[in-house]
Structure formats: structure tokens, C-alpha cells
Amino acid sequence: MASRRVVPGWLRRCLRAGLVLTLASAVLCALCGGALLALTPKVSDAEQRVRALDAERGISALAVPTPPKVAEALVATEDSRFWHNPGIDPLGVARAVVVWLEGRGGDGGGATLEQQLAKMLYTNGGRTRTDQVEQVALSLKLAHDYPKSEILQMYLSVAYFGHGFYGLDAAARGYFGTTPNRLTWPQAALLAGLVQAPSLYDPLHDPHLARERRAEVLGRLVAVGDLPSAQARAYAAGPLGVAP
Numbered sequence: 001m002a003s004r005r006v007v008p009g010w011l012r013r014c015l016r017a018g019l020v021l022t023l024a025s026a027v028l029c030a031l032c033g034g035a036l037l038a039l040t041p042k043v044s045d046a047e048q049r050v051r052a053l054d055a056e057r058g059i060s061a062l063a064v065p066t067p068p069k070v071a072e073a074l075v076a077t078e079d080s081r082f083w084h085n086p087g088i089d090p091l092g093v094a095r096a097v098v099v100w101l102e103g104r105g106g107d108g109g110g111a112t113l114e115q116q117l118a119k120m121l122y123t124n125g126g127r128t129r130t131d132q133v134e135q136v137a138l139s140l141k142l143a144h145d146y147p148k149s150e151i152l153q154m155y156l157s158v159a160y161f162g163h164g165f166y167g168l169d170a171a172a173r174g175y176f177g178t179t180p181n182r183l184t185w186p187q188a189a190l191l192a193g194l195v196q197a198p199s200l201y202d203p204l205h206d207p208h209l210a211r212e213r214r215a216e217v218l219g220r221l222v223a224v225g226d227l228p229s230a231q232a233r234a235y236a237a238g239p240l241g242v243a244p
Helices: 009-039 046-057 068-078 090-101 113-121 129-145 148-158 168-176 185-194 207-223 229-237
Strands: none
Touching (some): 046 113, 046 148, 068 113, 068 148, 068 207, 113 129, 129 148, 185 207, 207 229
């Protein structure tokens, strides 16, 4: 008869302490999360805020459904788990926490489209730790209150694409002289790549970086299965085609 293996007392104590600490952390996070949700504003006025921002900038909000090419390029590049996440990406939040603990700037590249929309609508583009925590709570509310299609529509109505072009309609007309629903894959990829850093990837001032960024977006479309690789390579080799 095999003898039972005895777990050392020190190991049992460590496991017990770890379990208690984990449970305590979970309770604390739940309490803080609930308080944060209660302290942050409601998001029932999100559409109203979009219209107000667009009116302030003298542009028309995107009143039609988001063109599929633009939606797929944006999601593949900025938030690949957008359709299934609850407004935040747990992996992205974990990366952000690591960045904070290490004392580095930024959010670790983990902001979902809801978090980016909350940043534009509710925290005036704020990048402080307090702003980022508030954006997490607001993004959960946005995902709860609005369908994903409306989140995309609002995002693309207020996003900045450079050269004074706020919103997808202005960007499509300004860069390509066309409407959003007529954008080609290369054009949609270029615009989706601009929202991260419009000045850095400016296709008029730095076409080389703009082409690299467009190729990156096309690569992401291949990676998520939205575009065949041969087609993406052909698009990446073509001209930018932006208006001078």
C-alpha cells in the first residue's frame, strides 16, 4: 500500500495565505469597481455628446452604418476582441497595470474602442492614471448601454484622422475625395491606421511611414482572417492615392 505524501506545514500555510490574499483582493477589486461605477457619470448622453462635438467642429455625424471595410480594419488594428469583450480587455488591463507598476507612461496599448471613446467623450482626452481608471469604468457602461455597432459609429464620428479631419466622413472626403461607403480596402486600412497617431503616420507629410502603417493594418486583416494574404500584399504595394 502506497504511503500518503504529507504536504509540509510551511507549504500549507503559504497556500492558505495565498488563497486568503486572492479572495481579499477579489473582494477589494469588486468593492472598488462598484464604487467607481457609482462615482462616474452615466453614459446615456453619449450620442448627444457626439452630436455636440460634431456641431462644434462644423461636421456631420456619421448617420449611416459603419462601412464594413472600415469597421473590420479598425477592429483588427485597434481592438481585435472588440465584438466579444465587455468594454475592457482583461489582457490589456493587465498590461496597463504592469506599465503603471513599472512607472512607465502610457496604458500598455490595451485600450479598447470603448475606452478610447470614453476618453474622447468624457475625460477630454486625459491620460493621467485617474483618467485611465475612469475610462475603464465608463467603457463598461458604454458596452452595457449601446450595441457594438453604435459604439463603432460614435467612435468614427469623433475620431481624429489628422489635417483637421474629425470623423470618418471628413477624412474620407479630405484624403480621397470620396464617401465612407466607397472606400477601398487600401483606403480603409490607411484611415484605420491613422487614429493611433495621425501626425506620425501623416500620408501627406511622411508617405513612407504611412505606407508602413497601412501595410501593418493590412497584415492585421490577414491575421484575423478578413483578407487573403496575396490580396493584402497587392494592396500594400500600391500607391497611397491621397489628395495632395
